Each structure stands twice: as C-alpha cells, then as structure tokens.
Amino acid sequence: MEHLLEQWVEQAKGGSKEAFSDLVKATQQKLLTYAYPMLGNVQDAEDVVQEVYIRMYRHLDKYTHHVSVMAWLYTICYRLCMNKLKKRSGLMRLLPLLHQEAAMNERAAANRTEPEHDLSLLDGLKAEERNLVVMRIIQGLTYEEISGITGISVAALRKRYERVRQKLQMKCRMERTEQAHERPHHIELKRGVATYDQSI
Amino acid sequence: MTNRYEGSWEYKLASATMPPMDVHDRVMESVARLQRKEDRSTFLSIRRRAWMVPLLATCILIGSGFAYLSGVWLKNDAGDTVLKIRDYNSANLPSPVSDSEWESYISLAQPGETVLVYKAEDNPQKIIGSYTVPSVVQDYEDLKSIVGENFALPASVPEPFTFVEGHGIGFLHPSPELLDDIYAEGEASGQTVTRVITAQQAETAGVTLNLELAEESYVASILGGEHADTWYTDLAQHTDTAVVSILGTEGYIAKVDGSQELFWKHGHGAGSLYYHLSTTDLGEQGKQALISLLEALAAGAVAGQ
Numbered sequence: 001m002e003h004l005l006e007q008w009v010e011q012a013k014g015g016s017k018e019a020f021s022d023l024v025k026a027t028q029q030k031l032l033t034y035a036y037p038m039l040g041n042v043q044d045a046e047d048v049v050q051e052v053y054i055r056m057y058r059h060l061d062k063y064t065h066h067v068s069v070m071a072w073l074y075t076i077c078y079r080l081c082m083n084k085l086k087k088r089s090g091l092m093r094l095l096p097l098l099h100q101e102a103a104m105n106e107r108a109a110a111n112r113t114e115p116e117h118d119l120s121l122l123d124g125l126k127a128e129e130r131n132l133v134v135m136r137i138i139q140g141l142t143y144e145e146i147s148g149i150t151g152i153s154v155a156a157l158r159k160r161y162e163r164v165r166q167k168l169q170m171k172c173r174m175e176r177t178e179q180a181h182e183r184p185h186h187i188e189l190k191r192g193v194a195t196y197d198q199s200i
Numbered sequence: 201m202t203n204r205y206e207g208s209w210e211y212k213l214a215s216a217t218m219p220p221m222d223v224h225d226r227v228m229e230s231v232a233r234l235q236r237k238e239d240r241s242t243f244l245s246i247r248r249r250a251w252m253v254p255l256l257a258t259c260i261l262i263g264s265g266f267a268y269l270s271g272v273w274l275k276n277d278a279g280d281t282v283l284k285i286r287d288y289n290s291a292n293l294p295s296p297v298s299d300s301e302w303e304s305y306i307s308l309a310q311p312g313e314t315v316l317v318y319k320a321e322d323n324p325q326k327i328i329g330s331y332t333v334p335s336v337v338q339d340y341e342d343l344k345s346i347v348g349e350n351f352a353l354p355a356s357v358p359e360p361f362t363f364v365e366g367h368g369i370g371f372l373h374p375s376p377e378l379l380d381d382i383y384a385e386g387e388a389s390g391q392t393v394t395r396v397i398t399a400q401q402a403e404t405a406g407v408t409l410n411l412e413l414a415e416e417s418y419v420a421s422i423l424g425g426e427h428a429d430t431w432y433t434d435l436a437q438h439t440d441t442a443v444v445s446i447l448g449t450e451g452y453i454a455k456v457d458g459s460q461e462l463f464w465k466h467g468h469g470a471g472s473l474y475y476h477l478s479t480t481d482l483g484e485q486g487k488q489a490l491i492s493l494l495e496a497l498a499a500g501a502v503a504g505q
Contacts, residue, residue, distance in 0.1 A: 020231065024224050032221040037213075046223050053227040057234065062469060065278075119216050121209055137213045168209045 001026075005069035013060045024053055027070065030139070031077050037119045037134045038081040048084060052076045067148065074141075074149045078131065085127040121168060128152075129164045136161060271435070274465065277448040283465040283474070284430040285452050292432040296323040302331065309396045311335040314372040316379075316395040320386040328379055332370030332402040340366065347407045351422045351473060352504060358496030361411040361418060369423065370402030406474075409497075413489055416481035420497055425465050425472035446494055447502045453490065455482055462490040466501045473501050 005026065011019030031052060035045035055076050056063075063072065122130050131150070135141045143154045143161075150157075271286030288294055296319045297305075309315045314332040337343050340357050343366040347353070357363040374397065386393040406423035438454035445451075451464035462477040477494055479486045 017231065021224070021228055024227050028223055033218050036218055036221065042219050042221055046221055050223045050226050050230065054230050054234065057231050121213060133213065137210050172209045
C-alpha cells in the first residue's frame with residue numbers, strides 16, 4: 001500500500017490530479033477516523049482533514065522519502081488537530097455538551113444519523129492524552145510510529161499511556177456504578193432522543 | 201464466546217462506529233481552485249518580472265508543472281527531478297525583447313540602476329522585463345566579497361581558467377503600482393515603455409563569471425534555484441545534445457547558436473543553485489572544460505549540501 005501511495009505522490013508531483021484523487025480516496029478514512037475522535041464532531045474532522053490534503057498538495061515538492069506518506073499525513077493532521085484543540089481549550093470542559101449539540105445539529109441539517117459510539121470515554125482527557133489513546137487504540141499505531149509523528153520519545157509515550165490507561169479504567173468503573181444507580185434517568189434520555197428523531 | 205478484552209475501555213474505543221465521512225470531493229474542488237489561483241499568480245508573475253541573465257539571453261520562468269510537453273528531465277542520484285529543459289509553449293513564450301534591444305535599453309542606465317521594459321507589441325504574456333546593470337569587477341576576491349557566500353564560490357579561481365571579470369546579478373522587486381503604471385502606459389500607447397530606477401537596492405539573485413582558457417571564452421552564471429525549476433528554450437535550435445552525470449546529478453549539454461552550453465542544478469527548493477555555463481569552444485575540449493569548470497564551481501555547494 002505504501003508503495004502505491006508513494007507512486008501516487010510522485011505522479012501528483014508531476015501534475016496528475018487523478019493520482020492525487022486516488023491518494024485522497026485511499027487515505028481519507030484513516031485521517032477522518034483519527035480526527036473525528038480527536039475533535040468530537042464530523043464538521044471539524046472533515047474541515048481539518050480537508051486542510052491536511054490542501055497543505056499536502058501545496059507542499060508536494062517538499063516530500064522526501066525519509067518518512068512514509070501515511071506518517072506525513074498523520075503528522076500534518078496531528079498538528080492541525082492539536083492547534084484546533086488548543087484554540088478551544090477554554091471550552092474543553094463543555095466538550096461533552098458540544099459533542100451532543102453538534103451531532104444533533106448535523107442530523108437536522110443533513111438528515112443523517114450519527115451512530116451510537118463510546119467515544120465519550122475520551123471526554124475530559126487532555127489533548128495529548130486524547131491523541132495518544134486515539135493513535136494507539138483506534139488507529140492501531142505503534143509507539144515508534146506515534147513517536148515519529150508527535151516527536152515525543154517512545155519512553156515518554158509509554159509512561160503517558162500507562163497513566164491514561166489507569167485514568168480510563170477508573171472512569172469505566174465509575175460509569176458502570178452510575179449506570180446501576182441511575183437507570184431511570186438513562187431511559188428518559190433515550191426517550192428524549194427518540195422523540196427528537198421522529199420530529200425531523 | 202467472549203474474550204478478556206471485550207467490555208474493556210480499549211474494546212469500546214476500538215469497536216466504536218464512526219459516522220460516514222467523506223472529504224474527497226471537497227478536497228478536489230479546493231485543489232482545482234488552488235490550481236486556478238496558482239495559474240493566475242504565475243501569469244501575473246510572468247507578466248511582472250522576467251529574469252534577464254546578461255550574455256545568456258535566457259528567461260527562467262516558474263514552471264506550472266501541469267502541462268506535459270517535450271523536453272529533458274534532469275534527475276539527481278536519488279531519482280528526483282531537479283531541472284526541466286522544455287520547449288517554449290503557448291504559456292511560456294520567449295522574451296519579447298531581443299538581445300540587441302536590451303543592449304540599447306541597458307545603455308540608458310548606470311551600474312546599480314535597474315531598467316524595466318514593457319513591450320506592448322508581440323507580448324501576449326504581458327511580460328515586463330527587468331535588468332539591473334551590474335558593477336563589473338576584475339578581481340575574483342572582490343567578486344566573492346560582493347556576492348558573499350550565497351553561491352558557494354570556490355576559494356580561488358578554478359584552474360586552469362583565467363578570471364577575466366565578474367559581477368553580481370541583481371534582481372529588483374519594483375512596486376506593484378509602478379508595474380501597473382508601466383503596463384497601463386504601454387497598453388494605452390501601444391509602444392515600448394522603459395523606466396530606469398535608481399533609488400532602490402537590487403537583491404543579489406546570482407553571480408556571473410567571465411573566464412578564459414586557451415583563448416576561448418567561458419561564461420558561468422549561478423542563480424538561486426528556488427524558482428528556477430524549468431528552463432524554457434527553443435529545443436529545435438539545439439544540436440549535439442547530451443545528458444551527462446556531474447557530481448551525482450544529471451546535466452544537459454547542447455550547442456546553441458554558436459556556443460556550447462551546459463545546464464545543471466544542485467538541489468531543489470530553497471537553497472538550491474542553478475548553473476548555466478557556456479563557451480565559444482564548440483569542440484570536445486570545450487565540452488570537457490565546461491564539465492570540469494562546473495565541477496569546480498559546484499563542489500562547495502555539493503559538499504555543504
């Protein structure tokens with residue numbers, strides 16, 4: 001696959017839009033499934049990934065074979081996501097709320113449904129912690145690959161991951177306990193969503 | 201059957217379903233817009249400035265890179281294209297101002313001054329030519345001190361050549377208002393418009409060395425290669441063409457209009473250097489001398505990478 005990506009990059013450097021189009025088609029889902037859990041909503045994820053490809057296109061001539069095409073794309077995407085998160089860092093505490101609101105707005109606008117998912121686990125994590133979990137668990141990258149993208153040493157990543165792992169384990173335990181005690185509240189919430197779905 | 205992983209937070213995240221997302225069409229629309237914008241800015245860039253290299257009568261333009269035409273692609277040992285030699289085409293035409301016309305316009309200016317020329321006739325690309333009259337020096341050490349270390353000149357004159365004279369190649373960035381004024385005047389009158397600019401300091405864009413060997417003349421010009429990735433020329437006028445490997449990068453040699461010329465480039469992007477050498481010696485000896493001169497001139501750049 002990497003060989004094919006490099007071939008497309010070389011062809012795109014020579015002016016082939018078809019090659020660039022193939023490259024976008026082949027790689028966009030990896031970037032979107034990284035950006036979405038990082039940013040918490042579809043619109044921001046798509047905006048960032050679009051910007052990744054535009055930056056890549058502008059700097060095609062600077063691409064060398066020292067890093068893989070995918071690592072190059074991840075690096076751009078990582079930086080853009082981190083910048084976006086930093087910009088809204090003041091709103092981080094409200095992210096769970098924004099998350100739901102954005103999802104509802106998108107449904108209303110595009111009449112499309114967002115699947116249920118467990119990304120709410122990431123709410124409350126610091127930007128770098130969130131990045132580490134998304135890259136490790138959702139993207140399946142190795143510590144070495146993450147180190148190449150973020151510039152953080154493998155040893156530091158391992159330590160950080162262990163701390164996040166404990167934090168998330170604790171969070172899961174607490175959620176299970178809350179669910180056991182607050183079952184009626186959750187049923188009501190689900191009814192609310194169902195009513196909303198019927199009205200659009 | 202369940203595994204020990206199932207139910208853990210890792211499992212929840214790894215199996216999370218993502219919403220349908222697709223940016224392909226948006227990206228390609230943006231790329232198309234970007235391309236149209238670059239085409240416009242390239243056109244403006246061509247209209248507003250042409251790099252006139254003295255005695256070489258070449259015009260280096262920023263290549264669009266999106267139209268494949270006949271030409272020579274020169275690569276380095278890593279397989280990367282560093283320089284393209286391509287035929288003139290409708291988007292990249294020869295300079296509308298001939299060498300003899302330039303000679304007369306240059307006579308209007310003093311060393312350090314810049315002549316801007318806009319020829320309204322036969323100038324479909326609306327090129328405004330720019331030429332900064334150089335201060336010629338006869339001492340190689342003086343030349344090195346004028347151009348500094350930007351062009352990686354060797355410590356001494358390459359042997360067995362004799363240094364005749366040299367100068368820095370200046371490039372002025374006139375104000376857009378001045379360029380628009382010249383352009384408007386030319387369009388209104390249909391005549392050639394010239395302006396001599398005295399006050400502004402030109403940027404040193406390159407260096408030219410005039411050398412001699414066995415009573416034959418050798419001219420070497422070195423320019424910053426950031427925007428010189430394509431050299432447009434009339435390939436039909438080239439004879440005895442050859443691609444040769446010099447210091448690990450391909451160079452192009454051809455006989456053009458009574459001289460033997462060598463084109464070569466080190467690196468690409470910022471910090472790269474473009475070399476154009478020519479000699480009146482049309483024989484094999486002249487060809488070998490061009491290659492050895494280039495090796496001597498570029499050795500510093502290659503060593504410094």
